Amino acid sequence: MIIVGVDYHPSFQTIAFLMEETGEYVEQELNHSDGEAERFYRKLKEKGVSVRVGMEATGHARRFEREIRQRSRPSESGRRKPTARTPDSC
Secondary structure (H helix, E strand, O other), rough: OOEEEEEEEOOOEEEEEOOOOOEEEEEEEEEEOOOOOHHHHHHHHHHHEEEEEEEEEOOOOOHHHHHHHHHHHHHHHOOOOOOOOOOOOO
16 A cells, blocks of 8 residues: 655645555655646556545645546545544634
């Protein structure tokens, strides 16, 4: 399994991922405009790699979730409830 952490922006995303089997850790920036981000996730799907993606719930979270859902099997994507609540004033 590969665990991916995402800092998503409209034009790019910064990811950090860990390959559990090898312990390899990589950080990189993926551009959206040239299709680099799409190729990264498509390649994982083609290889049949199990992936868990996490990101903070920001204004762009729904857009990113939609993109991931389009590239994943239905059982692989879904919303999780927040583990902690933030005050309404934040």
